[in-house]
Amino acid sequence: MTKRLDLRVDFAFKSLFGTHGNESILAAFLNAALRFPDEKKIHKVQLLDPHFNKENQEDKRSILDVHAQLEDGSRVNIEIQLNNKHDMEKRTLYYWSKMYSSQMKEGMDYGELCKTITINIVNFRYLSHIHDYHSTFQLYEREQKVLLTDMLEIHFMELPKLLIKWRNKEVDPREDQLVRWLLLLEASEDEEITHVLEEIAMQEDQVLKKAMDEWERVSQDPEVILAYEARRKALLDEKSALRRAENQGETKALRTVVLSMTEKGMNPTEIAGLTGIPEEIIKKLLQQ
Structure with missing residues (x-):
């Protein structure tokens, strides 16, 4: 079987969910994500230009992952984030x-x-104070919890939390269509998930079958693979840069603590005994 593209990479995600001809796949995902009742199910979506032009020289030129309009005029943006930039x-x-x-x-x-509506699908734990993998935010009055307007709706879908529930058998893609679609994003790395989704696609879900067939097809397209590999490398480089920045920040904070303790008259041996930090590391921090 062909090695399929990792759909958590935004380029691959857009190739499947944000490409003309695949609107039925996007509609099925949105019906699952937004939990519309049967009478309000999405039947058609229109893909919109993902680019927003700069309004002034200082403005950022924004490029959305998937930008679409629903039948009632609602606008939807789906963003998939592989790395946590801490600015979500x-x-x-x-x-x-x-x-x-x-x-x-x-x-x-x-x-x-x-x-x-904005939907953020993230490949990291983001909302540490919330247990569920799918969180929805709107504008409410703080005390009375009264909705001000439904014009703003922001969703976070955290894939690591979903995987834990999947492994603990707390969710079932046969019963929950959102679980089905989100697990599809993990399927390139998990044969068990792939097998379960293929069974569902063959037995009951024609749109999922179309998605998996299209996923298989684009995963064999040389031009798509070339662009995908370039984007995947860029994301890996970005992840490495973020990790270096985090490590540098941690080192700086640690040095501040050690200097503060030194100023209070403590020597490296005493600091090591109190903090558990190896004495040789404390001495290096003081030499920086």
């Missing part, structure tokens, strides 16, 4: 605001603006 809230609000404000055209009334 601000990045999310920035992209949401660009989507929301881009609807406004000359002569339009504010009442014509449509609901705007």
Whole structure:
């Protein structure tokens, strides 16, 4: 069997969910993600330009992973993040605001603006204080918990949390379609998941079968593979750079603590005994 592209890489994700001709796949994912009742199920989605032009010289030029419009005019952005850049809230609000404000055209009334939804799929644990893998945020009054407006909706879907539930048999892709679609993103690295999803696709889910067939096809396309490998390398380089930055930050914070203890009259042996940090590392920190 062909080695399939890792769908957690944004380029591969877009190749499957954000490509013209695959709108039915995107609609099925959104129906599962947004939990629409049967009478409000999405039947058609329109893929929109993922680029937002800079409005001024200082502005960032934004490129969304998957940008779509639903039948009722609602706008949806799906972002997949392999690495934690520790800026998700601000990045999310920035992209949401660009989507929301881009609807406004000359002569339009504010009442014509449509609901705007951001879905963040992240390959790391992000919301440590929330146990579930799928979290939804809206604008509420702090004390009364009254919804101000449904125009803003932000979702976080944390793949590591889902995998733990999958391994503990707390979720079942046969019963939950969102679990089904999110596990598809992990399937390139897990034969058991792939086998289960292939069974579901053959027995009951024609759209999932289409997605897996299309996934197989693009995974054999030389041009797609070339672009995918370039993007995957860039993400790996980014991850390494983030790790170096984190390590440098930890070292700086540790040196600050050691210097503070030294200023209070403690020697390296005493600091080592109190903190558990090896004495030779403390001496190196003091020499920096």
